[in-house]
Amino acid sequence: MESKDTICPYCGVGCGITLVLSDGRPIKATGTKDHPVSRGHLCAKGYSALEILGSKKRLTDPMRRKPDGSFEQISWDTAISEIAIKLKNIVAQHGPDSVGFSGGCLCTNEENYLIQKLARRIGTNNIESCARLCHQPSLHALKKTVGFGAASNIMSTMKDSKLLMFVGSSLTDSHPVLTQYVTDAKKNGAKVIDVDPRGPSLSKFADIHLKISPGTDIALFNAMANVIISEGLTNKEFVKNRTSGYEQLAKSVENYTPEKVEKITEVKPELVRQAARLYAVSGASLILGGIGITEQAQGTENVSALINLALLTGNYGKPGAGVCPLRGQANVQGAGDVGASSEFLPGGLPITDENIKSIEEKWQFRISSKRGLTMMEMISDAIEGKLKVMYLMGFNPVHSLPDRTKTERALSSLDLLVVQDIFMSATAKYAHYILPTATWLEREGSMTNMDRLVQWRNKITEPSANTKPDWEILVALAKSLGYPELAYSSPMEIFHEICSIIGTYAGLEEELAKTHYVRYPLVNGKSVEILFTDKFNTPDGMGRFTPVEYLPVQLTSDDYPYVLTTGRVVTRYNTDIMTSQASSLLVSGVDMNYIDIHPDDASKLGLKDGDDVRVTSRFGEIVLKAKITTTLRKGMFFAPMHGGIVNYLTGGCLDQTALTPCYKWTAVNISKV
Ligand SMILES: Nc1nc2c(c(=O)[nH]1)N[C@H]1C(S)=C(S)[C@@H](COP(=O)(O)OP(=O)(O)OC[C@H]3O[C@@H](n4cnc5c(=O)[nH]c(N)nc54)[C@H](O)[C@@H]3O)O[C@H]1N2
Numbered sequence: 029m030e031s032k033d034t035i036c037p038y039c040g041v042g043c044g045i046t047l048v049l050s051d052g053r054p055i056k057a058t059g060t061k062d063h064p065v066s067r068g069h070l071c072a073k074g075y076s077a078l079e080i081l082g083s084k085k086r087l088t089d090p091m092r093r094k095p096d097g098s099f100e101q102i103s104w105d106t107a108i109s110e111i112a113i114k115l116k117n118i119v120a121q122h123g124p125d126s127v128g129f130s131g132g133c134l135c136t137n138e139e140n141y142l143i144q145k146l147a148r149r150i151g152t153n154n155i156e157s158c159a160r161l162c163h164q165p166s167l168h169a170l171k172k173t174v175g176f177g178a179a180s181n182i183m184s185t186m187k188d189s190k191l192l193m194f195v196g197s198s199l200t201d202s203h204p205v206l207t208q209y210v211t212d213a214k215k216n217g218a219k220v221i222d223v224d225p226r227g228p229s230l231s232k233f234a235d236i237h238l239k240i241s242p243g244t245d246i247a248l249f250n251a252m253a254n255v256i257i258s259e260g261l262t263n264k265e266f267v268k269n270r271t272s273g274y275e276q277l278a279k280s281v282e283n284y285t286p287e288k289v290e291k292i293t294e295v296k297p298e299l300v301r302q303a304a305r306l307y308a309v310s311g312a313s314l315i316l317g318g319i320g321i322t323e324q325a326q327g328t329e330n331v332s333a334l335i336n337l338a339l340l341t342g343n344y345g346k347p348g349a350g351v352c353p354l355r356g357q358a359n360v361q362g363a364g365d366v367g368a369s370s371e372f373l374p375g376g377l378p379i380t381d382e383n384i385k386s387i388e389e390k391w392q393f394r395i396s397s398k399r400g401l402t403m404m405e406m407i408s409d410a411i412e413g414k415l416k417v418m419y420l421m422g423f424n425p426v427h428s429l430p431d432r433t434k435t436e437r438a439l440s441s442l443d444l445l446v447v448q449d450i451f452m453s454a455t456a457k458y459a460h461y462i463l464p465t466a467t468w469l470e471r472e473g474s475m476t477n478m479d480r481l482v483q484w485r486n487k488i489t490e491p492s493a494n495t496k497p498d499w500e501i502l503v504a505l506a507k508s509l510g511y512p513e514l515a516y517s518s519p520m521e522i523f524h525e526i527c528s529i530i531g532t533y534a535g536l537e538e539e540l541a542k543t544h545y546v547r548y549p550l551v552n553g554k555s556v557e558i559l560f561t562d563k564f565n566t567p568d569g570m571g572r573f574t575p576v577e578y579l580p581v582q583l584t585s586d587d588y589p590y591v592l593t594t595g596r597v598v599t600r601y602n603t604d605i606m607t608s609q610a611s612s613l614l615v616s617g618v619d620m621n622y623i624d625i626h627p628d629d630a631s632k633l634g635l636k637d638g639d640d641v642r643v644t645s646r647f648g649e650i651v652l653k654a655k656i657t658t659t660l661r662k663g664m665f666f667a668p669m670h671g672g673i674v675n676y677l678t679g680g681c682l683d684q685t686a687l688t689p690c691y692k693w694t695a696v697n698i699s700k701v
């Protein structure tokens with residue numbers, strides 16, 4: 029039987045899928061044996077990925093909303109020309125900053141490059157992606173301290189690690205295929221520390237579980253730095269030759285003794301000491317960070333505090349060491365790299381006069397020097413009537429943004445909402461125009477995973493019904509708007525332009541033509557698995573210590589005394605649009621609108637398994653089904669993000685640097701219905 033390789037459409041692991049074909053149609057998904065990251069493995073979502081293709085709910089034709097709220101089918105020409113005319117009129121009347129775009133983290137690099145170039149051609153930097161909602165704080169911290177916003181080491185480096193420290197990650201749910209590397213590491217004698225107020229999700233593997241009080245990670249990481257310094261466990265040579273700012277860092281953590289910090293973190297001082305010693309002396313310690321520490325009021329500082337630990341102990345630039353953000357969506361790393369960001373130009377360049385000039389020379393049009401609006405700013409501006417248009421490619425904000433009531437109000441206020449999607453999402457229902465896109469198997473292009481692996485995804489079948497690839501839709505719209513700078517005839521042509529514009533992607537097109545995947549950046553023409561072996565990417569080559577203080581956020585009150593955290597389960601993906609169409613993933617009777625409750629809280633509140641529970645926050649009220657479990661801390665509750673209603677509760681608090689929402693920390697009250 030014929031087979032063809034592709035990549036899983038879901039998470040940032042970027043697993044290789046080998047499709048078995050019959051008469052040219054894919055009939056079965058299996059793991060690609062020699063794939064450099066997944067090594068033949070897939071999780072249930074990867075195996076089920078084909079099931080969504082045949083879904084009756086797929087969008088088939090462009091649609092326009094009628095005054096009564098229903099949708100009518102229209103032709104592509106009508107849809108594109110009407111959108112172009114409306115866009116032009118609104119820009120002429122209200123200026124380019126009245127328009128906001130979102131790239132899609134399940135779309136290719138080429139599609140994200142196109143949409144950000146289109147936004148900037150219109151004259152605005154209002155272009156965002158889902159990165160704002162998860163690892164933008166990691167990006168900020170990494171850029172500031174080591175000068176490059178991606179994983180320092182690749183995932184297979186775990187086998188060389190002697191200590192793996194997972195922080196705010198539910199790896200077995202969120203990146204399940206990576207657990208094979210944890211097993212390898214354990215076989216080689218590695219120890220595992222898990223920092224998470226729940227779980228441990230890594231229960232099979234964790235040697236030390238620091239069941240921290242939510243939102244207090246900085247205090248813990250500073251206490252670990254305090255132990256490392258006070259017990260003389262720093263790598264003195266590394267600190268002297270490779271870093272700057274040690275004195276300030278040492279001073280800043282003086283007060284963070286494990287004993288003082290216990291009041292904040294509720295972690296026993298002896299456990300903090302054990303963790304710090306293990307981390308410092310293992311010889312090869314790797315930090316893997318999830319969004320449990322970034323979707324927080326001090327998200328960026330959390331990541332900086334972790335990088336301080338790696339710099340103190342020389343855990344950079346060697347096998348089995350480093351700091352790696354566990355990126356979320358299949359192409360969130362790439363979307364940011366190619367410029368789907370309101371604060372960075374392609375290549376992660378800040379919006380400065382010098383950087384604007386260098387890109388303008390290549391693009392041959394003027395770029396705005398004003399920082400764009402972040403996603404949450406777009407929502408607020410839409411409500412205030414300043415933002416008139418949103419153009420969303422593969423993004424479902426009604427379900428995924430905090431404070432759903434506010435998001436719904438914002439989208440209802442727009443003069444023009446265009447949604448490019450494969451399904452009728454909660455967001456598409458608010459659209460004036462819905463543009464149906466071909467799925468990942470029906471178009472080609474490159475995707476960049478959390479491992480810095482740029483993979484070329486082949487087209488397997490033709491676009492179904494009257495759908496079109498995202499890149500073709502954007503090229504057609506640009507043509508209708510009269511922008512010859514965006515006239516492309518293939519994804520490969522766009523990829524060549526990306527490689528010529530973005531320094532870290534330079535040379536990839538030749539390698540990709542040979543192998544179908546290549547790891548960036550190339551150094552002397554070769555892929556590098558370990559970054560920063562002799563210097564960091566900062567202007568002076570030094571790793572910068574960044575002192576950070578723990579700031580208590582007192583969000584709970586008598587009215588809202590409990591902490592709700594939200595996250596993932598292994599069989600559902602984000603807003604569940606796609607996974608809800610895969611019947612093999614659905615267990616009958618299992619609904620995602622539930623809430624995990626500790627048995628002690630359950631008895632205090634008079635709740636038992638299966639009860640309806642009223643959950644209220646400052647932003648809304650919902651009803652969830654009670655699920656009693658011992659994996660939680662007392663006074664803390666967990667609800668999956670997939671069910672669709674939990675974001676009626678979240679809102680308000682943002683990371684102060686990256687303006688990422690604090691999905692991991694909402695003050696709530698709980699009662700029996
Ligand atoms: N099955 C599945 N996989 C996915 C996704 C999916 O929807 N489903 N989505 C993808 C995406 S977009 C992303 S971004 C990734 C996210 O993957 P992860 O980073 O694993 O994110 P979550 O599962 O949301 O939450 C991570 C953990 O943070 C913990 N946490 C909460 N508060 C705190 C705290 O204060 N401190 C610490 N240290 N931990 C805390 C939670 O208990 C939870 O276990 O997953 C990707 N993979």
Ligand SMILES: Nc1nc2c(c(=O)[nH]1)N[C@H]1C(S)=C(S)[C@@H](COP(=O)(O)OP(=O)(O)OC[C@H]3O[C@@H](n4cnc5c(=O)[nH]c(N)nc54)[C@H](O)[C@@H]3O)O[C@H]1N2
Pocket residue numbers: 132133134135158159161162319356357421422423424425427428429448449450451453465466467468498594595596601602603604605606669674675678691
């Ligand atoms: N409460 C709470 N909320 C959260 C989080 C949390 O932990 N808790 N996590 C946040 C995080 S980390 C993230 S990343 C966001 C995710 O938020 P979203 O990005 O809004 O969620 P997805 O479900 O991934 O939405 C992707 C959309 O793209 C569509 N799509 C899929 N493939 C394609 C394609 O090829 N082309 C096009 N045009 N569309 C396509 C899907 O049908 C879907 O509608 O949610 C955030 N929201």
Ligand code: SF4
Pocket residue numbers: 036037038039040041042043066069070071072073074075202203204205206
């Ligand atoms: S781990 Fe992620 S990329 Fe791999 S099969 Fe599962 S969802 Fe797909």
Ligand SMILES: [Mo]
Pocket residue numbers: 158161162163356357
């Ligand atoms: Mo994410």
